[in-house]
Amino acid sequence: MSKLPRSFYDRDTILVARELLGKYLVHRSRGAERIGRIVEVEAYLGPHDLAAHSSRGLTERTKVMFGPPGHAYVYLIYGMHCCMNVVTEREGHASAVLLRAIEPVKNVVGRTCGPGLLCQAMHIDRRLNAHDLVSDTFYIAAPPQAKPLVIVKRPRIGVDYARQWAKKPLRFYIKDSPFISRP
DNA sequence: TGCACGATGAAC
DNA sequence: TTCATCGTGCAC
Numbered sequence A: 001m002s003k004l005p006r007s008f009y010d011r012d013t014i015l016v017a018r019e020l021l022g023k024y025l026v027h028r029s030r031g032a033e034r035i036g037r038i039v040e041v042e043a044y045l046g047p048h049d050l051a052a053h054s055s056r057g058l059t060e061r062t063k064v065m066f067g068p069p070g071h072a073y074v075y076l077i078y079g080m081h082c083c084m085n086v087v088t089e090r091e092g093h094a095s096a097v098l099l100r101a102i103e104p105v106k107n108v109v110g111r112t113c114g115p116g117l118l119c120q121a122m123h124i125d126r127r128l129n130a131h132d133l134v135s136d137t138f139y140i141a142a143p144p145q146a147k148p149l150v151i152v153k154r155p156r157i158g159v160d161y162a163r164q165w166a167k168k169p170l171r172f173y174i175k176d177s178p179f180i181s182r183p
Numbered sequence B: 001t002g003c004a005c006g007a008t009g010a011a012c
Numbered sequence C: 001t002t003c004a005t006c007g008t009g010c011a012c
Helices: A013-020 A115-121 A160-166
Strands: A024-029 A032-044 A072-077 A081-088 A095-106 A138-142 A151-154 A171-174
Touching (some): A013 A032, A013 A081, A013 A095, A024 A095, A072 A115, A081 A115
Antiparallel strands (some): A024 A032, A032 A171, A081 A095
8 A cells, every 4th residue: 555645645635635535544643544535525626716715815824735735634524523634846835735534444333424524433633733744653555456546526525605615516426335435 | 992794404 | 405513715
């Protein structure tokens, strides 16, 4: 299994989002290695994308999005759930890919279909915010034999406030995967 | 210093 | 469809 290098993330966000499907998210903590196969993601393109947190400008919370690619942006939503994003493109571009669902591969307990549940099952919390994904304990890797995937495009979830950006097909998932959060 | 509002999930 | 629950951002 080969760990994705920083250059993987330093590319067009939609391309990164699509190529993250089928990859393995790996998190080592408390002596356990947890692995999940990414089956559903959403792309957040930058400050011009009204659904992206970075569209509000550089703040204490969103500064990670404005940082260099290949880092984790983990934030609390609705006061109780964590969501994990992968920062993409060059520093200052402020784009990211939200991981919405994974398929359990190793040491993953509980449901994983949804950004909050995914973080809970993978033991990801806000302490991992700004963590480098080109690291030994928290990273994304390409599985040995990656088979071709059929990718479905859909509008993003829960961003109705983003006007015209709410309709754009920036959500991607693996067709027929039983682990996606919503069809 | 106060307050409105979520990139959700679960219950009803 | 409704609600739990609180950090964040921005208005005052």
